[in-house]
Amino acid sequence: RPMRIFVNDDRHVMAKHSAVYPTQEELEAVQNMVSHTERALKAVSDWIDEQEKVGGEQPETESMETAAEEENKEGGDQKAAEQLTRTLRGVMRVGLVAKGLLLKGDLDLELVLLCKDKPTSDLLEKVADNLGVQLAAITEDKYDIIQSVGDAAIVIKNTKEPPLTLTIHLTSPVVREEMEKQLAGGKGRLEPVTRWLETRPFPLLVPLAKSALQFQPRRLRVCKANGLKSCVIVIRVLRDLCTRVPTWAPLRGWPLELLCEKSIGTANRPMGAGEALRRVLECLASGIVMPDGSGIYDPCEKEATDAIGHLDRQQREDITQSAQHALRLAAFGQLHKVLGMDPLPSKMPKKPKNENPVDYTVQIPPSTTYAVTPMKRPMEEDGEEKSPSKKKKKIQKKEEKLEPPQAMNALMKLNQLKPGLQYKLVSQTGPVHAPIFTMSVEIDGSTFEASGPSKKTAKLHVAVKVLQDMGLPTGAEGKEAGKGDESAEETEQKPVVVAPPPVVETVSTPTAASPPSDQTPEQGPILTKHGKNPVMELNEKRRGLKYELISETGGSHDKRFVMEV
Structure with missing residues (x-):
């Protein structure tokens, strides 16, 4: 249970979190746009697959044929084998949408479209042209579709409030595999083939694509923080801090998420939001981002990689000094200055209990377009007869107690x-x-x-x-x-036990x-x-x-x- 000494910090952190958390209307708009696009891309994939079958095109590489043959020999399911032969293998949510870290004003969304081979301009144009047709068939909402060949991406914009922009990045795990082979050959580091891989952080894309093809995550934790409620809240609050304070800006994104997950996840007990935020500040103030510090290990890379390797010496010193100052303010009861808000009164007015409390952990429900695993089975109706719940037992006890009053002795x-x-x-x-x-x-x-x-x-x-x-x-x-x-x-009913x-x-x-x-x-x-x-x-x-x-x-x-x- 969270310690009582952090109750005031918890109130301030939760108040700040409520201020930066998106409204229900914004979350519904994001959910609608993402789900419409995922369904449309699934329809585009089916359409391209049918076109290739009719045209008799078999653009599979030898490596893909071998993988498909081995899978069929092992008795794998036909759907998995068919998925390997598709030109478009799947779509995945990445970034803030996938991690549930959206804040107010986050209008830029991202999806990754996984292709069997290296994406080409012809494929991008074919997907973009048919995507508009499929969106019109799925929903009445109007979307503007823009092709960005230079970035190997398709940009979708809605025509109503809030103005959202969804970027679909085309990529393939083949790019990473070829680069690793060439690097192993001793030819040195090669530049990525597409500008998409050039402009995006490597840990976020390629391991994610590879895990999707293998139907199980590799070592990727796009944040294990989803299991820690206070961790997700702290990440959102610190994302706002990175936006307000330029000193913290270099930590924005993946390094900040790893820092919070490792700081809070290593605690020996559950912590409230206020104590969890102070623990993150303590870790930064201890000097882990300094040049001679331990750094932050990136679990998405095969080899040991520091997630904050892009920071220079001055940025590391500024972040450490700022964290020490913030920790000092928090220790003296001035956490509101760190959060950029007015101090709360000592006694808060009692709010009426909300029948449907907000679940701050999950913002957007997971996609079911490409889901292959069934959800948890519902509770059986006759389960109550086998194991009555505690509530039912309490009701029975109350009914037993409600007997007519006994006569006085x-x-x-x-x-x-x-x-x-x-x-x-x-x-x-x-x-x-x-x-x-x-x-x-x-x-x-x-x-x-x-x-x-x-x-x-x-x-x-x-x-x-x-x-x-x-x-x-x-x-x-x-x-x-x-x-x-x-x-x-x-x-008469019970057997009689004979005793002396x-x-x-x-x-x-x-x-x-x-x-x-x-x-x-x-x-x-x-x-x-x-x-x-x-x-x-x-x-x-x-x-x-x-x-x-x-x-x-x-x-x-x-x-x-x-x-x-």
């Missing part, structure tokens, strides 16, 4: 007639495991005494004596009669069968012929017995339990 009646009576303990006899208490009470100069296995029972017996002396009903007759009926039914007859020292309470006398018999402890408690003797003879509670009845003043062994 003798002690309650006497206290109602003679309030303020003082009951005194006269003596305590018998062994430790089976004591006998004798209680007394004085009423109008007369003293009444009675015994019982507990002080409560002894007081009850004293009250019975007093009421009988006054000629009033004790309330025990009806209970004893009902108890006799219940015990008769139980003996216990030696009973009776001081029993008067019943309907026994008329009251001057000396009222009272219920004493039940002992066996060896003078022991029956439960103790049974446990000595049969160890490990389990006693189970079958039912519980009666009000709080008169509980009755039925046990089974």
